[in-house]
């Protein structure tokens with residue numbers, strides 16, 4: 001049995017230190033990317049308060065691209081990966097919404113008010129703020145980690161840095 005739980009009443013830095021330790025322990029010896037993303041989505045949900053969605057979008061070929069004979073190196077988009085929360089949009093074009101911006105720019109997107117973000121994709125009308133962090137391997141974005149909250153301005157710079165550290169840990173494991 002795994003019993004990873006955050007200690008009550010601690011600061012953000014300690015919370016992320018514990019979250020990263022748990023993520024490291026769960027993924028270190030497991031080569032299956034889906035299993036690792038699924039467990040990390042569960043950890044994010046368990047450790048971080050005030051979320052209504054936590055999970056992964058993976059960079060992959062556009063739908064139908066392989067079947068229609070697209071060459072390797074053809075167009076990519078984001079495809080829904082393991083997550084916790086309500087069912088969500090399955091495919092997101094690179095450059096669209098908060099996730100698409102993170103994937104296209106390779107840069108963290110810290111959005112205090114999703115209604116003010118041009119092109120925000122409302123998978124859940126309850127979402128008010130969002131943090132999306134790209135996972136890079138060999139300089140390429142392979143996945144993004146997406147956190148949504150029903151609370152405006154839920155995410156701080158400390159959250160961004162904590163999830164960036166998680167992204168670095170996971171880069172070779174997902």
Ligand code: SME
Pocket residue numbers: 053088089092096097098099100119120121122123124127130146148
């Ligand atoms: N809001 C995201 C879409 C993904 S869902 O929040 C799970 C966006 O604008 O990219």
